[in-house]
Amino acid sequence: MKFGVIVFPGSNCDRDILWVTQGIMQRPTRMVWHEDSDLSDIDIVVVPGGFSYGDYLRCGAIARFSPAMRATTEHAKAGKPVLGVCNGFQILTEAGLLPGALVRNANLHFVCERSPLTVERTDLPFTQGYDQGQTITIPVAHGEGRYYAEPDTLKRLEDNNQVVFRYADNPNGSLNDIAGICNEAGNVLGMMPHPERASDAMTGGTDGLALFEGLVKQLVAA
Amino acid sequence: MTTYQAKIYVTLRPSVLDPAGTAVESGLKHMGHGGIEGVRIGKYVELKVSAADEGAAQKQLDEVCDQLLANPVIENYRFELQAVG
């Protein structure tokens, strides 16, 4: 059961995820360079936070065309788990794996805070370690994290119960307080908050560890 | 091959909130510029594209805008082409 973390030249949080999956959970993890298109040995693909290609134009705009992202799309289509965190979530929407877009924060400033989130559904591999409606505290750190979608897309998301995490104290103006959503099949999750920054008691808070452990438990059992 | 100078305008779709535009508008009011409204801020991209003819240049530019320069979920784009050499 192996994690694969995609590394773009501008990724910053790739090693933070490696620290959780390999450093804390002792699970084999391969760092996948963005030009590598072979994910055959990977069970869980993680698209990490950072500024993939400098992202001055639009976060994730270029990253979606990389060989690793094309392979990730196949991985997702095959029903295997894909987790996109912060920049990773932006890349998944740009690549069309998740609906909507992440745009500039309403107050025009970058925000780095510990943000309370409500867990909206717990029947996913990602969230089975939480209770329904539980409030967890996960750090956010982004400048373009305001979730936007057209009204009909928004309605479909709510009807299909695809909203996974909601901000209890909206830091950026996201519609419907959306912090994280999944695709209809439930195997692709994109979220702006950083669970890998809340998985180690030494650096404050462990509410995020259950997400990674949930994934492992699901796959080991399957 | 001819080289064309392209001017591309990428603007937020009207339905999308434009906090930067709102902030500029309120900033202008504070500075006493009352008669200004409807401020919308977008991206302006200049580039040179070399293609067989104008049609080919246009086709390539549409691809570049759809794939990269604009995000269809939130943005519209238009561009002007001018042969320069």
Added chain:
Amino acid sequence: MTTYQAKIYVTLRPSVLDPAGTAVESGLKHMGHGGIEGVRIGKYVELKVSAADEGAAQKQLDEVCDQLLANPVIENYRFELQAVG
């Protein structure tokens, strides 16, 4: 008073490094769009200004650009005005 629709183009001065333009240009090359160079990225602002006449509108717009829309240290600006009502 007449209302004018203004289109303002704010671009980096030629001598100023444009990291965004460079990143997009190298991204396009990665995507196979070889024939594209000289990518420069700037701001495109649309707004409505009501003024006595075109001259007054132009004068106000110059002020607005110098004070707020463009950073004179690293940017140039130009604009087009069109009476709309």
Added chain:
Amino acid sequence: MSVLASAPFSPEEIASEGIKPEEYEAIVERLGGRHPNKAELGMFGVMWSEHCCYKNSRSLLSQFPTTGDRVLVGPGENAGVVDFGDGLRLAFKIESHNHPSAVEPFQGAATGVGGILRDIFTMGARPLAALNSLRFGSLDNPRTRRLFEGVVAGISHYGNCVGVPTVAGEVYFDPAYNGNPLVNAMAIGLMETDEIVKAGASGIGNPVLYVGSTTGRDGMGGASFASAELSDASMDDRPAVQVGDPFLEKSLIEACLEAFKTGAVVAAQDMGAAGLTCSTAEMAASGGVGVDLDLDLIPVRETGMVPYEYLLSESQERMLFVAEKGREQELIDIFKKWELQAVVAGEIIEEPIVRIHFQGEIAAEIPATALSDNTPIYQRELPAEPPAYAQEAWLWNEGQLPAEDKNGIGGKTWSDVLLALLDSPIIASKRWVYRQYDHQVQNNTVMLPGAADAAVLRLRAVVTGEAAPHERGCAATVDCNARYVYLHPYEGAKAAVAEAARNLSCVGAEPVAVTDNLNFGSPEKPVGYWQLSEACRGLSEACSEFSTPVTGGNVSLYNETFDSEGNPQPIYPTPVVGMVGLVEDLTHICGQGWQAEGDLIYLLGQPANATGGSVTLGASEYLSVIHGQVAGIPPLVNFDLERRVQAACRYGIRQGWVRSAHDSAEGGLAVALAESCISGGKGA
């Protein structure tokens, strides 16, 4: 006929390069009697600026203690390096970008962060964290607000994009900084290469490698600009602002560390102020060799550049390497992988000179030491007695305050006084600022901004992702109460070092070493030189007393602004002290907030009503905010008592007896108690 009269330049042209007439004569003498050409004049102008050669401060800096059993690299290299045990070696330094930030706040501050990060990884260390010390004019001035917002946004943009957490800092607002903000950026890194990479070139025939971004005309003459007084006229020096590319710098960090680990890099130097001129001259001089460089091989971003522009350009994200002959291609391939420029642009020669070629001709040929060590040094005279403003301020005593009683003073109740102090921008929460900095990336931030008196970081090899085989950490802080230094440079400077050491002790860390950023007015004026000289005396004494040697830093002089009538206004003398401390065991540290109900509160050190000058309202924030006075002698530092109090605090934390600790700074005891309540969410 005097040398000047026969010079091929007008007096104005010479002055515009920041060179004084007598300095021009010294240049001709260094060149063996011949006149310099335009490019050479520019090179001397930028290398003989205060920013690069410390000609006014070098004699004062030489008194600083710079050695200690933990010091591996002292002043003179790109950054200092200290030994933290268990094979952990920490590189750290502070640098200023004051003048560029006054002209273009966003890019000025952003490139300040970029530059200080390069000083760290050019030693072979991976940047772990950044701190900054900022000073602005009063907030009710709209220009100040624009400068403040631009500087914070620039630091946030660069730090967040490059992936280095900004974990601590300080922000002050005072009319003394109107129009001349101070932007000091500090960085900390953990050595990743076995050998510490130095700047001294060696190996005749070794190739000189230019790596990083391309060269353009941006930032022309940044260094001499940094030492020239800022006036309304300097607003026209607009092209002198560099633009940073943090995304490219992130690739540069990875490429450089990879290159250093091959062992094929003999020397490395960041191209900071004065770009190619500074890096070639300093590499050659500190290695006792020469550098032969061809400008035609330099990758450029603009066409038609002349030698003067190549040599003085301050395009960002560029470095100069000396590679082991024969292994340069190995290094070039690494940089190509990261899509960065990497070209052989010259070689090391035996003759100790810098020889620059351009289109087949010699564009410049100067003895390397003439540019970097053998520069003018000014010994200035200390005025016979302290300036009038100081003597007058020292006459203040508490008797001059209005009558007070148990309810309040001057018509204000004591609660009003405390609320007014907590509302003063100097004391008020800086959350609006650090909320814009990613302070958690790299997963090593143990103490969050606002939670403690200093930042605390876990020390581990980030790349491999294994658990750290130790519990060691490092604490860091930047401190300076410039009002204290303004009113009494000697005592104020001692207080700055004492406060930094106190802040580290309050989290349980043992103070280890200092990097300092001296931000002062013009040394050519008696008041300016008195402030600089007295402050250096105080810094030096305090660093010895706390056994925290100085491993390097930065000097920024001529920080003055001109009021509308054109008379020069020196800023407050601001010697910012950056200090790092060792945390033996990360499970025994504490923050500033109260932890549990019923815990007892102790005041360590002086009782609140102590006499003898250590506890005083002189130079206090209270005096300024409530009574509108900047006067009095700041609190005197009692080194022996300070050491004992800090040792007791650290020992108590290590035993687990002390559950929170907070030092009393601006606003005194009342504000310190209030801050612990706010931080802990409990009353007291």
